[in-house]
Amino acid sequence: MKITQITFTRFIAALAIVVSHFKKDLFLYKINYLSDIFLKANVGVSYFFILSGFIMIVAYHKKEKIDYTNFYKNRFARIYPLYVAGMLLLLFTRYSGFSFYNVFLYLSGLQSWVPGDVMVLNFPGWSISVEFLFYLLFPFLYNYLYIRGNKHIWVIIILIWLGTQIFSNLYIISSAYKGPHTVSYEFIHYFPLLHLNEFLVGNLAGILFMKNFRPRNYDGMIILLFTAVLLALIFIPLNFHNGLMAVLFIPVIYLISCNNGALTKLFSWKPLEYLGEISYAVYIVHIPVLYILRKILWESLEIYKSDTVFLIYIPCLLLVSAFLYEAAEKPLRNYLKKVKIRKKPYF
Template sequence: MKISQITFTRFVAAMAIVISHFNKDLFLYKIDYISNLFLRANVGVSYFFILSGFIMIIAYHKKDKIDYLEFYKNRFARIYPLYMLGLVLYFMTRYEMYDWYKLVLYALGVQSWIPGEAMILNFPGWSISVEFFFYLLFPFLYNYFYAKKNKTIWVFAVGLWLITQVFSNLYPVYGAYEGPHTKSHEFLYYFPFWHLNEFLIGNLAGIYFVRNYKERNYDRQVLFLFFLILAALMFVPLFYHNGLMALLFVPAIMMISANNGRISKFFSLKPLEYLGEISYGIYITHIPVLYLVREFLQWQQYTFNIDIVFLIYIIVMLFSSAVFYQCIEKPMRDLLRKIPFEKRLK
């Protein structure tokens, strides 16, 4: 089951994160309330985690059992080449940051497990570290819970989501949150266990979706949810980073996926779908590409204002992400997936 219209939403989430990481002097931050959207744009990562859980079920729901090694090989082929490309691009302007310990943590994808190290090197990689954790668990979850229709996982997922929301919203209140890039901050924001609820909720949403899938026109509902998401981020001062927005993201994902109205037809246009396809490259390389653009402009002694620099950056980033997708992501994915395993875990 391919759901073309949901792919474009990945691009929207990725671009929100890109803008949030660019520069707070950008014109968007000078507009009341709109600035709140990008100050909280890390919620886009939460959307990625939920959507990842949803898509995993869509992709595998017809299987009786998942082959562990085949699954890990396919996920490695899909994620790892651009993950490491982001690191190579990062070192092109931050070579002084080279450190064997950090390089090993990043290469193994375990940086998010160590408070104080989650944001090492190409820092968007922290979320890929969390995704590696999800991928490690998914075949087990599928084989022993989802495929067997074991409802225990539903209780666990909802319970974990509730516990995570209480902890995430009370933790800063009682003084444990000390500020950006402290160990306390990184434990709250980046520790993989606090994001597991998002992946599990996405899995359950996927299961419900494939069992109850029925196309209809959800245009009005999708628009309503879109404005509700914007209003929540602009006006409601809660901690959204660890899954609270699942309350809105899950129905939005399912309605967009089942929608046969104008919104889905628009999202399914090939150019928009392609932007969604290159969104992983946008996300994982946007920081090193930003550094490279800044270095080039300084080297050429260009003195554009920040808004012009932003426009140049976006054009370069979209072009480079398309090149990475066509020349690295797709070819490496196809090549690595062809590597056979003589022995498989059944």
């Protein structure tokens, strides 16, 4: 089952993250309230994690059992080629950081487990490191819990989510937290186990969706929920980075997936759907592309103004992402999915 209209929302989240990583003298940060939203727009990663859990259930709900080998091969084919491409693009401007240790951490996807080294090389890759944990666990969760219809699984998941929120927000106001750019900051914001709750509540939402799918026009409710997300980012001073926004993101994902109103027609428009398709490329290469473009604009053309750089950067990022999607992501994904892995017989 493919939910076409949800694909474009990935691009919205990716673009918000792109803006949040841009220099803060950008014109968008000079607009009251809008600046508050983009300063916290890295919460888009939380949306990715929740949506990932939701989509996994939707994609595999008809299977009696997930084959581990095929699942891991397909996940590897889906994300790893561009994950590596993001690192290689960084070589053009940040080659001094390419030590054996850094390359090993990045390629193995272990960086998010090592507070202090989470931002190694292409730093958006930390979230892919977290996704590796989700992908490792999902077949076991599906085969031994979800398909058996465990009646208490929703209680366990909600308790994990609730416990993570309490711990995360208490930790930030405790003496153990030393503020931004510290090991304690990297631990509370990026450690994989503190994001597992997001994937699990996404799984739970997917299970509920498959059991209760009822197409209706939810345009009004979706707009209200999206407005609530923006207002929460502006006025509520809590840590949303570790899944707290699930209280709004899950209804948004659920209702968009059930919606048959005007928003679904808009989000299913082919150009917008395509932006959603290239959103992974947009996210994973946006920092290397920014560094390369800045080097060209600053050193060759002497263009320094952030607003001008930004207006050149976004079209360039979209073009590079579309190229990588067509020339690398799709063909490599299709090729790797066709590769057959011989299973050794057990005696």
